[in-house]
Amino acid sequence: MENDQDKVLDELTSGEYKYGFVTDIETDVIPKGLSEDVVRLISAKKEEPEWMLEFRLKAFRHWQTMKMPAWAHLKIPEINYQDIIFYAAPMQKPAPGSLSDVDPELLKTFDKLGIPLGEQKRLTGVAVDAVMDSISVKTTFRESLAELGIIFCSFSEAVREHPSLVQKYLASVVPYTDNFFATLNSAVFSDGSFCYIPKGVRCPMELSTYFRINASNTGQFERTLLIADEESYVSYLEGCTAPMRDENQLHAAVVEIITERGAEVKYSTVQNWYPGDKEGKGGIFNFVTKRGICKGDDSKISWTQVETGSAITWKYPSCILRGNNSVGEFYSVAVTNNYQQADTGTKMIHIGRNTKSTIVSKGISAGFGQNSYRGLVKVLGKAEGARNYSQCDSLLLGDKCGAHTFPYIEVDNPSAIVEHEATTSRIGEDQIFYCNQRGISTEDAIGLIVNGYAREVINKLPMEFAVEAQKLLQISLEGSVG
Amino acid sequence: MKSEFLLQIKELKATIDNKEILKGLNLEVKPGEIHAIMGPNGSGKSTLANVLTGRDIATVTHGSVTFEGKDLLVMSPEERAREGIFLSFQYPIEIPGVSMVNFMKTAINEQRKHRGLEPLSASEFLRQMREKKELVEIDSALTNRSVNEGFSGGEKKKNEIFQMAMLEPRLALLDETDSGLDIDALRIVANGVNKIRRTDTSVIVITHYQRLLDYIVPDYVHVMYDGRIVRTAGPELALELEERGYDWIRKEADVNEETWTTDRK
Ligand SMILES: Nc1ncnc2c1ncn2[C@@H]1O[C@H](COP(=O)(O)OP(=O)(O)O)[C@@H](O)[C@H]1O
Ligand SMILES: [Mg+2]
Numbered sequence: 125m126e127n128d129q130d131k132v133l134d135e136l137t138s139g140e141y142k143y144g145f146v147t148d149i150e151t152d153v154i155p156k157g158l159s160e161d162v163v164r165l166i167s168a169k170k171e172e173p174e175w176m177l178e179f180r181l182k183a184f185r186h187w188q189t190m191k192m193p194a195w196a197h198l199k200i201p202e203i204n205y206q207d208i209i210f211y212a213a214p215m216q217k218p219a220p221g222s223l224s225d226v227d228p229e230l231l232k233t234f235d236k237l238g239i240p241l242g243e244q245k246r247l248t249g250v251a252v253d254a255v256m257d258s259i260s261v262k263t264t265f266r267e268s269l270a271e272l273g274i275i276f277c278s279f280s281e282a283v284r285e286h287p288s289l290v291q292k293y294l295a296s297v298v299p300y301t302d303n304f305f306a307t308l309n310s311a312v313f314s315d316g317s318f319c320y321i322p323k324g325v326r327c328p329m330e331l332s333t334y335f336r337i338n339a340s341n342t343g344q345f346e347r348t349l350l351i352a353d354e355e356s357y358v359s360y361l362e363g364c365t366a367p368m369r370d371e372n373q374l375h376a377a378v379v380e381i382i383t384e385r386g387a388e389v390k391y392s393t394v395q396n397w398y399p400g401d402k403e404g405k406g407g408i409f410n411f412v413t414k415r416g417i418c419k420g421d422d423s424k425i426s427w428t429q430v431e432t433g434s435a436i437t438w439k440y441p442s443c444i445l446r447g448n449n450s451v452g453e454f455y456s457v458a459v460t461n462n463y464q465q466a467d468t469g470t471k472m473i474h475i476g477r478n479t480k481s482t483i484v485s486k487g488i489s490a491g492f493g494q495n496s497y498r499g500l501v502k503v504l505g506k507a508e509g510a511r512n513y514s515q516c517d518s519l520l521l522g523d524k525c526g527a528h529t530f531p532y533i534e535v536d537n538p539s540a541i542v543e544h545e546a547t548t549s550r551i552g553e554d555q556i557f558y559c560n561q562r563g564i565s566t567e568d569a570i571g572l573i574v575n576g577y578a579r580e581v582i583n584k585l586p587m588e589f590a591v592e593a594q595k596l597l598q599i600s601l602e603g604s605v606g
Numbered sequence: 607m608k609s610e611f612l613l614q615i616k617e618l619k620a621t622i623d624n625k626e627i628l629k630g631l632n633l634e635v636k637p638g639e640i641h642a643i644m645g646p647n648g649s650g651k652s653t654l655a656n657v658l659t660g661r662d663i664a665t666v667t668h669g670s671v672t673f674e675g676k677d678l679l680v681m682s683p684e685e686r687a688r689e690g691i692f693l694s695f696q697y698p699i700e701i702p703g704v705s706m707v708n709f710m711k712t713a714i715n716e717q718r719k720h721r722g723l724e725p726l727s728a729s730e731f732l733r734q735m736r737e738k739k740e741l742v743e744i745d746s747a748l749t750n751r752s753v754n755e756g757f758s759g760g761e762k763k764k765n766e767i768f769q770m771a772m773l774e775p776r777l778a779l780l781d782e783t784d785s786g787l788d789i790d791a792l793r794i795v796a797n798g799v800n801k802i803r804r805t806d807t808s809v810i811v812i813t814h815y816q817r818l819l820d821y822i823v824p825d826y827v828h829v830m831y832d833g834r835i836v837r838t839a840g841p842e843l844a845l846e847l848e849e850r851g852y853d854w855i856r857k858e859a860d861v862n863e864e865t866w867t868t869d870r871k
């Protein structure tokens with residue numbers, strides 16, 4: 125019996141990472157290593173204005189004085205920043221303007237990833253900014269969005285075409301001094317997405333950025349800046365994958381969101397970076413700073429994340445609730461299987477009156493995975509009537525994995541109501557057997573149970589991606605029967 | 607050649623933690639028959655149900671079990687279910703977050719796939735859900751909830767019978783489905799079983815009490831004691847047990863065992 129179980133386990137764990145292929149394309153890479161010259165070189169490659177270079181240099185000088193944060197419940201191997209390539213751009217023949225200019229290899233790559241960029245095959249109702257390594261390859265639907273006054277383009281383009289908007293909002297939520305990885309990003313970021321929704325406009329389609337790492341020995345450092353002007357609305361989705369490699373690759377991104385009065389931004393992430401192999405070899409180090417500010421009254425920012433990939437995840441999408449009656453939400457499912465580690469959560473900073481926040485975190489650990497929730501709820505003195513509800517659940521599969529919860533609560537206003545609930549549960553063999561007895565295989569049983577457990581969060585995703593996320597959850601847990 | 611028996615258990619022995627629980631059990635069930643297994647607590651009735659459904663709490667050390675002539679013991683639990691074995695659990699399991707609808711749809715379609723059938727259409731599935739719910743007089747809200755989560759004891763048992771109705775098994779094992787039920791629930795459960803049963807469905811009713819057998823009339827009553835079936839007769843045996851309790855069986859069985867062991871030596 126014991127042996128049978130082992131055999132089933134073995135068969136199941138061979139579930140493969142589907143996106144591990146490499147695109148063979150000529151790539152413009154700069155030499156390994158990081159220095160002021162490298163920062164200047166990146167800026168020059170992008171033909172940036174002086175103010176952008178100044179920003180980078182300030183950040184770089186500051187970064188040199190910083191140390192990697194050590195407070196997370198993570199074992200991070202030493203990272204040699206002189207051994208990383210900080211800029212790698214797939215060579216496109218002419219500059220991508222119309223689709224016919226995009227290299228066919230790149231079109232094929234994104235097709236394979238399920239992100240068709242071609243005019244005919246495009247996802248309906250979703251505009252995509254496709255980023256490979258250090259540059260944006262193509263942004264779809266931009267013309268039809270422009271008719272509504274919506275700006276949706278690569279970050280580099282925004283620096284050229286909309287410098288005043290970029291200058292006004294860049295680093296206004298995540299200052300260049302914020303933390304080790306955000307500061308590094310500020311110095312060397314190469315591309316990313318920029319989005320501006322004008323006053324009173326409801327964006328009629330999902331906007332999304334798809335991040336792909338392709339080149340080896342390369343780090344990806346992208347920046348996303350999303351501005352929702354008064355009474356506007358946008359739903360934004362981010363997806364990511366990378367080839368299977370034995371080396372670890374660094375991904376250090378920054379996302380900033382600004383909502384003005386009455387505006388709402390829904391930001392969803394399906395993170396499926398290569399997680400490393402069964403022995404914990406390879407995989408992406410995902411060190412990301414995401415933060416939004418509800419600047420105006422009655423505005424709302426909602427983060428939803430499904431984190432199944434990466435060898436290490438370090439990420440705390442947060443909300444600064446400055447406007448009165450503003451609302452922050454964080455819905456998260458994080459899976460760690462095999463030797464994956466995640467330290468993820470959120471910060472909800474209540475500044476305005478009657479601000480509300482909701483945190484729902486569902487951690488799933490299997491194999492030797494380590495999964496930590498880290499969350500801060502801070503209510504400042506003036507935040508009369510602030511409310512927070514937090515729910516942190518952990519689900520364990522097997523007995524070699526770990527789940528940890530680090531909730532921090534700081535309340536300086538006596539009228540605030542802050543509630544925190546936490547549970548830890550295990551997928552029981554009796555639950556699996558019950559499913560088996562009805563004819564459901566163990567693999568499908570785990571899929572059912574895990575998706576049931578994560579349903580509250582999955583339901584927050586845009587429909588098209590909820591199905592994908594469900595499949596991803598099941599695949600990432602294959603072979604983890606405890 | 608196809609066996610005349612749906613289920614055939616020969617000299618079955620099984621251990622839990624190296625302790626022998628089933629000690630050479632024989633049982634033969636033909637299509638359409640109803641068998642009752644009665645016996646005191648701890649005699650191994652649930653263990654028998656576990657062994658038949660492939661739960662690996664117990665280890666089979668001896669004997670054979672065939673189902674429709676096929677070796678049952680080499681099959682995985684889900685294969686056995688797909689072959690048509692259904693267990694109404696003594697203690698149904700809660701699965702938070704998994705809706706009954708999703709659970710049943712997955713189960714039915716897995717079983718259909720096994721039989722080479724297409725998945726049920728959503729409308730046909732929902733029609734069957736409605737129909738079977740009425741059959742077992744189940745409160746409609748039940749099926750919108752998570753599997754057994756927050757169900758009362760009676761609701762859980764009714765839910766087991768509902769699932770049985772949906773899955774239409776060849777062999778249903780009811781492990782103390784009657785215990786903890788009030789008389790109304792008992793009647794509903796028993797009626798459900800009777801209505802659902804096709805002419806070739808066999809049922810093994812594991813029970814403590816005669817009262818369920820007033821509603822589900824068995825062809826045979828077996829008394830299980832200390833890992834064996836020690837007595838088999840018609841429905842009248844159940845009445846006798848009700849009147850006299852298990853003590854006389856216990857005494858008789860103990861004597862039998864003495865003689866049996868000395869005979870062997
Ligand atoms: N999971 C288990 N672990 C250890 N012993 C068990 C387990 N299940 C049953 N047993 C033992 O097996 C014997 C038979 O139990 P069971 O099959 O549940 O009897 P019944 O259903 O007739 O009351 C009992 O002695 C019981 O203690
Ligand atoms: Mg029992």
